Amino acid sequence: NAGVTQTPKFQVLKTGQSMTLQCAQDMNHNSMYWYRQDPGMGLRLIYYSASEGTTDKGEVPNGYNVSRLNKREFSLRLESAAPSQTSVYFCASSEPRRGNGELFFGEGSRLTVL
Amino acid sequence: EDKVVQSPLSLVVHEGDTVTLNCSYEVTNFRSLLWYKQEKKAPTFLFMLTSSGIEKKSGRLSSILDKKELFSILNITATQTGDSAIYLCAARSANSGTYKYIFGTGTRLKVLA
Numbered sequence: 001n002a003g004v005t006q007t008p009k010f011q012v013l014k015t016g017q018s019m020t021l022q023c024a025q026d027m028n029h030n031s032m033y034w035y036r037q038d039p040g041m042g043l044r045l046i047y048y049s050a051s052e053g054t055t056d057k058g059e060v061p062n063g064y065n066v067s068r069l070n071k072r073e074f075s076l077r078l079e080s081a082a083p084s085q086t087s088v089y090f091c092a093s094s095e096p097r098r099g100n101g102e103l104f105f106g107e108g109s110r111l112t113v114l
Numbered sequence: 115e116d117k118v119v120q121s122p123l124s125l126v127v128h129e130g131d132t133v134t135l136n137c138s139y140e141v142t143n144f145r146s147l148l149w150y151k152q153e154k155k156a157p158t159f160l161f162m163l164t165s166s167g168i169e170k171k172s173g174r175l176s177s178i179l180d181k182k183e184l185f186s187i188l189n190i191t192a193t194q195t196g197d198s199a200i201y202l203c204a205a206r207s208a209n210s211g212t213y214k215y216i217f218g219t220g221t222r223l224k225v226l227a
Binding site for chain 2: 031033035040041042043044045048050054056058059090092094096100101102103104105106107108
């Protein structure tokens with residue numbers, strides 16, 4: 001079972017470069033989420049999507065854009081990377097109305113901006 | 115603004131000790147409280163709590179929710195070195211059918227042999 005798959009796992013960027021983090025889930029979940037994790041900060045919600053075609057801002061959306069391409073895929077784009085965006089990014093999905101509403105996480109993408 | 119606060123931020127204990135981790139929340143349209151354990155990579159699910167006063171148990175771990183006082187605790191008895199991890203709690207809220215999960219900063223637990 002693949003679950004939630006994120007790519008790339010590691011990326012180094014220079015300030016001002018752009019990149020897209022890809023996320024796909026195969027659990028037929030409606031809801032998908034992007035978080036960033038910094039030391040001592042826990043997981044902070046960047047954007048989320050309740051269903052295909054909808055997206056909402058989370059706690060720290062500035063500097064990011066997202067696309068919910070279809071039910072399976074939810075991408076996170078950095079248009080002009082800044083050192084403050086150095087972090088570990090996690091994609092997650094859930095189906096809140098089914099089961100216990102558990103969030104399932106990808107393995108994470110470690111991004112360094114120089 | 116939705117907020118989840120965990121305490122302590124870090125904790126060092128010896129094997130065999132019992133620990134209690136705290137999570138308080140102020141979240142609009144609260145639905146449930148989740149606990150996760152994070153070792154090297156992605157967080158792994160431990161518990162979801164929806165009702166006050168009902169303890170959930172899994173082996174040496176247990177958790178309970180108090181919706182009146184807006185907090186939850188996670189207990190780990192007879193700790194082992196394998197319990198060393200970051201423990202995260204998250205409050206799940208719902209608004210017009212849209213669910214979001216707000217996490218606390220986590221408690222970093224280190225268990226010494």
